[in-house]
Amino acid sequence: MMKKHWGICSRPMALACLLLLAGTRCCYSQRMNDVQSELLVNSINHLSEAIREISAELKPLKEISAKLEPLKVFLPCKSGWFKLKSTCYFISEELATWDQSLQNCTDMGADFVKVSLHEQFLFLQELAKGHDVWIGLRDYEGKNAYKWAKDSTVHVRTALWWEEREPNSSEERCAHFKRDTNKWNDMMCHQTYRYFCEKPLGTA
Structure with a gap:
């Protein structure tokens, strides 16, 4: 008799546990998605900044190359x-x-x-x-x-x-x-x- 009573009482508790676990997993999954999105955004920002820095460094070289272009007329052709x-x-x-x-x-x-x-x-x-x-x-x-x-x-x-x-x-x-x-x-x-x-x- 006691065994039967315990089984009846445990079902609502089990359902509550399942709902709680599902909610926890949902929140954890959402949090992980947020973290991954934030990491991706940060990576893109860092890459964009690196590209801007490289472009700034290359600008003087492009200016030098443009100045040297007219001097090509003095180069010889190969045999x-x-x-x-x-x-x-x-x-x-x-x-x-x-x-x-x-x-x-x-x-x-x-x-x-x-x-x-x-x-x-x-x-x-x-x-x-x-x-x-x-x-x-x-x-x-x-x-x-x-x-x-x-x-x-x-x-x-x-x-x-x-x-x-x-x-x-x-x-x-x-x-x-x-x-x-x-x-x-x-x-x-x-x-x-x-x-x-x-x-x-x-x-x-």
């Missing part, structure tokens, strides 16, 4: 490269298709040459004399809309640079210095010619 102002140019001995030429320039950490100024054209024209030499200019869509491989900008035809009435073929989509006239001509891209690459002075 096999030819210097014009702040750019080094390379003309290959090997023959390659236009696509192979682009890849070869990339493999050297260079760009397939882009010509923007007449001074550049004359400089490369002298280097190309007597040779067919690819430049980084192509009509990708066969619509006589030539773009530079270096940056995908559209080339505006300059009459002094192209042979008369060139480019004139939707089949011949790649541009090169033509050895007999030393001006640009359009040609099928699978032909194999020498090629020009370029790098900023100080990297070649």
Whole structure:
């Protein structure tokens, strides 16, 4: 009889204990979440402060680098490269298709040459004399809309640079210095010619 009475009385107590335990766990879990959130916020703040300090330390170096930039014109290009102002140019001995030429320039950490100024054209024209030499200019869509491989900008035809009435073929989509006239001509891209690459002075 006593055993039965004890069992009846213990059930409400057990329920109360379970509720108390659940509440304690909930509070503990919430507290841990708060602590973790606070630690994360503090870590982010410390990281942000460290970044600001590093940026402040780098600022004088950036200013020095900017001041030294004009002096690059006095640096030489490495052997096999030819210097014009702040750019080094390379003309290959090997023959390659236009696509192979682009890849070869990339493999050297260079760009397939882009010509923007007449001074550049004359400089490369002298280097190309007597040779067919690819430049980084192509009509990708066969619509006589030539773009530079270096940056995908559209080339505006300059009459002094192209042979008369060139480019004139939707089949011949790649541009090169033509050895007999030393001006640009359009040609099928699978032909194999020498090629020009370029790098900023100080990297070649």
